[in-house]
Amino acid sequence: MQTEWLLPPHERTVPAILRRQEQLFGHRPCVTISGAAWRHGDLARVAACRAGALRVAGIKRGDRVAIMCSNRSELLETILGCSWIGAIAVPINSACMGPQIEYLLADSDAQLLVIECQFVERLQAVDVAKTSLKGVWEVGSAHGTTSSECSALPARRWPEPAEPIEAAPVLPSDVFAVLYTSGTTGPSKGVLCSHAHYYWWGANTADILGHTQDDVLCTTLPLFHINALHMFLQAAIVGCEAHYLGKFSASGFWPAMVATKATVIYLLGAMVPFLLAQPQTAQERNHNVRIGLGPGVPEAAGKAFLERTGVLMLEGYGATESNFVIAASRDAPPRGVMGWVRPGFDARVVDEHDNPVPEGQAGELVLRADEPFAFASGYLGKPDKTVEAWRNLWFHTGDRVVREADGAFRFIDRIKDAIxxxxxxxxxxxxxxxxxxxxxxxxxxxxxxxxxxxxxxxxxxxxxxxxxxxxxxxxxxxxxxxxxxxxxxxxxxxxxxxxxxxxxxxxxxxxxxxxxxxxxxxxxxxx
The missing domain is CATH 3.30.300.30 (ANL, C-terminal domain)
Structure with missing residues (x-):
């Protein structure tokens, strides 16, 4: 990893990184997203002003703010504003319906909900009395109006930025966000993502993909998941540019990549077969994309994509609870493995009693990190699930893998009952x-x-x-x-x-x- 990306431990917080990027890359473009185009030098003030508005709304250090939006500026601005004052962002999957929204609001103990107007009607199925909500900010509504029909809540239109306030003395170990991941034998669990955990996601991914300041990162993935969320930090650490687009469209993907001049793309496994099923166009070759991150892309599809578009989709492994722990090499052709364990991490394949198994034998993948707080801090309000997942001081992924003779890890299937x-x-x-x-x-x-x-x-x-x-x-x-x-x-x-x-x-x-x-x-x- 490049030396300048290895920040001192005390600087592994979002406010410190925002100040750093302002000093190092101030004039360079940083984020383009629906509703905003920010330079690196803008983000510290954007966070400080949104933090001021949150403070006016009564949000203080340690409070949780739920956010249910599509990829738009208000979502990222709220997350950064929360981090500035030591509050905790709780992004909610925009596909959630009333019962899931109610559970997430109650489980996270959120004080404020920031919600896009197109999702507000789903609140009619939410029993607010079972939550700790004290207010709602509605995003995208007409000036001076709200569409909220949830009379039990005081709702207001997304407020204008307030006067900037000083950043709280946030620690790398402080919780930055609660990211909900699906439960297998119970409801979704809130993963406690610290500031340092978020930093290491960005720094590791930037190193794996070989970022430079000239790169343009582009994703259609939703910001409420860690994959897209840490793309911002990649740009902030490196000094490059990040574009957040709307929903994935197979027919519109390459025109969008050409229009944004993207050099790095982010796809999920099933997206590549969808793109390959499209008629071939000149734009599949007339682009600037040099590499893509594609965990879970089938081996045959990855090879076909490389041949057809010239873009290598790099395999890897990471979980919301862990980090980007395993990655394939940029210099090697796809061969159906997730890759090799990264510096700073350790990985084992174990049996049901946590004993290591020989190379070539399938078992559960367990992981741990060398650096403090490079993994999540556990599950919100679920100490029993935290102990179960981190038993024997290893994070148990629930995934069955094989470690091959050259140290590469190959995914087999899931042990846990998840889809x-x-x-x-x-x-x-x-x-x-x-x-x-x-x-x-x-x-x-x-x-x-x-x-x-x-x-x-x-x-x-x-x-x-x-x-x-x-x-x-x-x-x-x-x-x-x-x-x-x-x-x-x-x-x-x-x-x-x-x-x-x-x-x-x-x-x-x-x-x-x-x-x-x-x-x-x-x-x-x-x-």
Whole structure:
């Protein structure tokens, strides 16, 4: 890693990094996002002024501010403003519906909600009495108006920046954000991301991708996830430029990359097959992109993408709780491995008793870091889950991998009962809770099946209550108003009973191995 990116421990905080980039790169462009175009020298003042507005609203150090927005300037501005005064940002997935929003607000103990006007109607399904909210800032509404119909909350239009205030004496160990990641046997868990944790995400990724000040980073991924969130810090540390775009569009992707003059791109595994399915265009070659980050890209798709576009999609491994721990080499062609463990980290493959297994044998990937606070500090309000995940002083990823003879790690599958679709982790437990609230469903099991796009699809096996004949179409409609769009089951199979152990536990591995039965209802074909 370049020496100038290795900041002294006391400078591994967002306010310190904002001041540093102001001094080193002041005149250079830094962030272009819907609603704003900021230079490196602007960001410290942007944060200080937004912090002033938060202070006027009663937000103080340690308070949590929930934010539910698409990729727009108010989201990033609120996050930076919170960091400036030592408050804690809680980004909420914009796909969340009423029940999930209520849970996240209550679990995070958020005092203020910043929400885009297009999502406000979802608050009608939120019981505010179960939360600690004291106010709502509505983003994107007409001047002087709000569309909030949640009368239990005092709502106001997004306020103008206030007078700048001094930064709080934030420590690298202080929590910067609570980032929710899907639970597997329970509801989503809030990952405690410290300032130092956030710094190391940015510094490690910049080093892995070989950034320079001339780079233009560009993503369509949402800022409420760590992948896009730390792209800002990459730019802030290096002195380069970051572009945040709206939702991913396969047909519009290359025109957007050409228009922004992007040199570094960020994709998820399923996006590459979508791009390869598009008709070839001249823009796939007439661009400035030199490299991309593409965790989970199928080996064949990565090779085809490189041949067709000239862009190497670099593999790697990181979790919200860990960091960018494993990465492939920029100088090596794709070969289907995640890569090698990075300096400053350690990785093992272990059995169910945490004993290391030999090379070539599959086991769980466990990780730890050399630097203090380079990993998350645990889960908010869930000490039992924190101890379980970090048992024996190693973070347990729940992923099954193999370590090859040359030290490379190859991903095999997930040990935990989680589903990953459209780049989102989906809790089968949460989907099952929604299904079980349906008046005609007696039992259900939710599990992943493979799709034609090299990712998971959500499948539900459903048992109807006595006297009921569940209608898959009606069940899907029921779920659509209660779940994120990406979590609604694509496949619904009405069954007489679920396979169970002698103790009554559902044997999901039998359902997974069975796959998609002939005649199973498919949401994409419901018309």
């Amino acid at each position: 990953r679709r459209r780049g989102e982790n989906i809790s089968s437990w949460e989907v099952e809770q929604v299904l079980l609230s349906h008046p005609g469903i007696a039992a259900c099991a939710v599990y992943p099946v493979r799709s034609e796009h090299a990712e998971d699809e959500v499948m539900a096996a459903v048992v109807g209550k006595t006297g009921h004949s569940p209608d898959p179409r009606q069940i899907a409609t029921f779920c659509e108003s209660r779940l994120q769009k990406f979590a609604v089951p694509r496949f619904i199979d009405i069954v007489a009973e679920l396979p169970r152990t002698e103790n009554g536990k559902v044997q999901k591995y039998i359902l997974r191995e069975r796959g998609i039965p002939a005649g199973c209802w498919d949401l994409t074909l419901k018309a």
